Amino acid sequence: MNIKTTDFKRCTVIKTSGRIDGSNAQELAQALKAVIEKGIFNIVFDMSEVNFMASAGWWVLVDTQKTCKPRGELVLAMVDQGIKDSLNLVGMGSYFNTFEDIISAVGSF
Amino acid sequence: MNNLEQICDFVTECAANAGLDESEVYAVQLAVDEASTNIIEHGYGGECPSKIDITCETLEDGLKVILYDDAQPFEPTDVPEPETNVPLEELKPRGLGIFLMRKMMDEVKYQPTPDRGNTLTMIKHHAR
Numbered sequence: 001m002n003i004k005t006t007d008f009k010r011c012t013v014i015k016t017s018g019r020i021d022g023s024n025a026q027e028l029a030q031a032l033k034a035v036i037e038k039g040i041f042n043i044v045f046d047m048s049e050v051n052f053m054a055s056a057g058w059w060v061l062v063d064t065q066k067t068c069k070p071r072g073e074l075v076l077a078m079v080d081q082g083i084k085d086s087l088n089l090v091g092m093g094s095y096f097n098t099f100e101d102i103i104s105a106v107g108s109f
Numbered sequence: 110m111n112n113l114e115q116i117c118d119f120v121t122e123c124a125a126n127a128g129l130d131e132s133e134v135y136a137v138q139l140a141v142d143e144a145s146t147n148i149i150e151h152g153y154g155g156e157c158p159s160k161i162d163i164t165c166e167t168l169e170d171g172l173k174v175i176l177y178d179d180a181q182p183f184e185p186t187d188v189p190e191p192e193t194n195v196p197l198e199e200l201k202p203r204g205l206g207i208f209l210m211r212k213m214m215d216e217v218k219y220q221p222t223p224d225r226g227n228t229l230t231m232i233k234h235h236a237r
Contacts, residue, residue: 021113022146052117052135054142055205062200069197082135089212090205091193 003031010109011042011072013102017049020057029060032074036064041072044105048078058092065095073097077105116145116163120174123165127172129235136213137172137233143206144176144229152180152227171215171234178229182221 001024006013012035020028035043045061047053065074075097079087087093099105120141124134145161153159162177191204211217216232 059202
């Protein structure tokens with residue numbers, strides 16, 4: 001799993017691509033943890049190239065959100081419609097602010 | 110776990126061939142992924158190799174997916190329903206896989222195989 005992080009003045013953008021499932025969700029968890037350990041609690045997850053996310057990935061995002069709040073927030077950008085629909089279906093969509101583009105997501109902080 | 114993508118590719122092709130639309134194909138992908146992950150993690154306790162046989166059958170109005178495993182008999186009613194729409198801090202990671210499978214598919218049926226293992230049958234109808 002290729003994970004890229006980019007630091008901005010008020011937040012960090014983390015980006016990966018492809019599938020997030022039980023086989024690689026912990027790699028994402030480690031990458032998010034590394035950001036938080038630097039004292040950064042404002043995080044944008046760029047999902048523009050993520051085309052599938054199983055519940056193992058959702059739990060990583062939920063755990064990250066629990067850690068970030070209330071000092072900061074994890075927001076999601078450019079979420080695939082299928083992922084968004086399934087998140088909303090189980091009531092998890094409400095835990096995350098979502099943005100249609102990266103600039104708006106970064107600008108929200 | 111490294112074969113999840115291969116499983117997903119297989120059911121994606123079957124679902125598309127059965128005439129399911131994009132959102133229905135995603136629903137099948139997610140349900141089968143969650144089912145396979147549960148079998149590997151809970152059924153086989155993460156041990157390798159974890160054997161799962163998958164067959165897909167095109168129906169007149171959708172797709173039937175059957176997953177067979179050799180793991181311990183599984184009783185889905187033993188798994189508590191996840192709490193949804195609760196405050197974030199109260200959310201507990203449990204039971205989401207089965208819940209999702211039921212939400213994503215039109216029919217979900219578990220049957221223990223007499224000697225050993227389980228058969229999971231899931232059906233997705235297309236909307237049109």
